[in-house]
Amino acid sequence: MTEFIKLSAAELAGLVADGTASARDITQAHLDRITSTDERLNAFVTVDAEGALATADAVDARRAAGEQLPPLAGVPIAVKDIVVTNGIETTAASKILRGWIPPYDATIVTKLRAAGLVPLGKTNLDEFAMGSSTENSAFGPSRNPWDLARTPGGSSGGSSAAVAAYQAPLAIGTDTGGSIRQPASLTGIVGHKPTYGGVSRSGLIAYASSLDQAGPFGRTVLDAALLHEVIAGHDPADSTSLDLPVPLVADAARIGAAGDLTGMTIGVVSNLSGEGYEPGVVSAIAATVAQLEQMGAKVVECPCPHFDYALAAYYLIAPSECSSNLARFDAMRYGLRVGDDRQASLEAVMAGTRDAGFGAEVKRRIIIGTYALSAGYYDAYYGQAQKVRTLISRDFITAFSGCDVLVSPTSPIVAFELGPRAEDPMAMYAVDLCTLPASLAGVPAISVPCGLSDGLPVGLQIMAPVLADDRCYRVAAAVEASLNSPVLAAAPQL
Amino acid sequence: MHPPSSMTPVAPQPDAATAPIAPRSFDQVIASYQPVIGLETHIELGTRTKMFCGCAAAFGDEPNTNICPVCLGLPGALPVANAAAVESAILIGLALNCSIASWCRFARKNYFYPDMPKNFQISQYDEPLCFDGWLDVRLPGDSVDIDGNVEQPSSVRIEIERVHMEEDTGKSLHVGGATGRIHGATHSLVDYNRAGIPLVEIVTKPITGTGERAPEVARAYATQLRDVIRALGVSDVRMEQGSMRCDVNTSLQPIGASEWGTRTETKNVNSLRSVERAVRSEMCRQAGVLDAGIRIVQETRHFHEDTGQTTSGRSKEEATDYRYFPEPDLVPLAPETAWVDSLRERLPELSAEKLARLQTEWGLTDKDMAAVLGAGAVQLIAATIAAGATAEVARKWWLGELARRANADGVELEGLAITPKQVAEVQQLVDRGSLNDKLARQAIEGVLAGEGEPGQVVAARGLEVVSDTDTLGAAVDAAIAANAEVAQKVRDGKVAAAGALVGAVMKTTKGQADAQTVCTLILERLSAS
């Protein structure tokens, strides 16, 4: 059984398709792995073993009936618990939603089901995706399989931990300011934030609507690309989703794996380095860039001066939108209700519920956002941040006039220890330095494992122009191919 | 965290500043002040589905049956703008001579209230879809201006500041209190069927210089706005059902002063008549306050149909900061010029030109037309004519018997339980000789009472005119015999005296005879002998 869990999604799908293995056995192997490891990892908030086996059986029945199966049919997947699932509790890792059973599926979940993927359950995250370590989860932090004392990153840390620990070959994450890329980097796996509008947001519990994007996690670039193609595409239920062809990312991953980057120009973002960047990270990135050059790419330095203001702009825009998006959690229609003794006023019940239901970081961001949108402050904060956002987009446009992709570290530091950083919001926010510009500009960006620093994985971030997600996958696959063995192979046994 | 809008009942608060002060008479107001008014009108669009989801936009269904994750604001659900609603809003903007924005965004208006599923309302803020328009409003004539001249029907141009789109809220039902208001209620229920129904808000610029005519200008504007929108077919615009809601802003400027006074916003104005009454009453109240040397508080006030007075709602000075920002879940609206032009071509003939044409077609004097306008009866008369009646009788019914009944019931003409088609049917029965005038009024009474179609009412009430000549002949003979002296006068050539005999016959037939036929029979008999 253990051999199943070490296989890639592409390999597993092949076994199911040619009848070598049943989806049920593959699913059971992953459920067993969850059972034996998740007490230590806390990657899952909810495991839906029954539903997963039923889905797997349905795939096996389709195959037995002689049906041609979709490319990832029968492959188990973990879904971040901010993605709404019909009939399965969806919490956003918040006490305020504990017990809420949605009456509908997110569009991407509908697509996963249609493609025959097997959802195993819902993974842990920072409450409402606000955080970079999963320490803001109401259900306790997830742990990094490389070192259980460290974070698997955040906010999609449950998903990254599950994939890195072989609990699932694939996972869905969401990325608002780096919440797919940073956890991928910290756990030694692949994670991609698609072009804004490339994947439907319908059914993602909104944190910051203009930034949120769902995307794939996988242990290989090709696996991530195959999952990307399942979930991407226009959705009439999300008017911000792009009605344009989905980039051919799986083909790009296959092409990139050949290791030839002749004709490509790679820009290194010069101001995503320096102070605050761990030396081991900097040297791993430098070595990888040298590899890319060896594979035929031309490497240039790209100054992106306004990236320096991304952190400030992000921590105004995202909290502003979140202050409005999270207003609906008021005890009136669903979720937690506190203090309703039939005497208390409406305002008292609303305020009491929000006080008891939201964690400290969520409250902090709601308050920052409420303040930033207030009359008299709007122009100075929200308005100014939007201007910075425009300038960052222009930096990208200028940079892409001279190169095909931009690269940087995904995270300035490797996986950090749970605990100390959680006490210092500013130190935690600084972890997102490298991932924020792509979020603000809506461009696609991938994190691919490229080496180790002090025995912990380092990720390379590859950013591309809008709807050129395929370039991210192509370069990432080349990086993957250049390694002697997968980074994850260096992880200790659980 | 205040309830935001006209739709939410608010507990009346003690009105310390104004309670003891008597209002001034309207003449006193006009002697010292110049009123400035403005109207904010919400129109519920008659689209098949809601503004941002596929739920039916229906009125009167079982509570919480037309709902889905989007209009309930469930986590993860996203709005998608209804193209038909955008089209309706643009049509309204065009009919009001507005410019149409080539690019604009929705905005979130943030506040907490249980009838708002998301605790924000998707609206528009600084980028309205339509802006800078106008509507020429015809006023009834025959009033006397300041110089003592009798005014002819005239027209006032009302400037339109903006027309924007937004979603309606749910409806709160407060249970257990005496008044159905939140004050004193034990609990509240919320019906989200209305949540997300598309609304268009039409805001006028301040209307100045109308003096004593301010109340009727307000009413005439609301009336004509209603007629214009009804002609577009984008809403049924019924104030009594809430598909058209007017908020009226009023302030007073002391004559000779250079600055406007502080304004109040009056909500809960539920009929065209109330629009006029609300402005009038608020002018009188404000003058009383100002004359007592007290400043006007900028606040929301509520109009009370029964007393004709306004009471204080909430003070705008402690107003909610709505923290508007562009709605990130929706793409900007960018109506293409070609589309807007094609909509412009679809506009029905409107307002000033149309009214002039109807007046000619109907053969009305300026004064008659002004009366029709004042009664808000243009559409009703047009529809009655379309159903087969002549202009003259259509006008006679709506401005006569029906206006009297509407007035007695305190409703608008269109609020009466009779359709133009039914009025035309009653008239057809009259034309055919089946009903006389009196019986026709009874038939209308029956229709209004919900007894069915005119034909059914006539049959059920036995209203048919007695046309059987044997029966009538017997009644005529009896009347002649009983009134020998009168009969002799008629025989002597005093034909006018026959009226008394006709009256006697009508009495014995309980009015169900045709007076003309009776008269003919009497004269036949008395000249033959």
Ligand SMILES: [Zn+2]
């Ligand atoms: Zn709905």
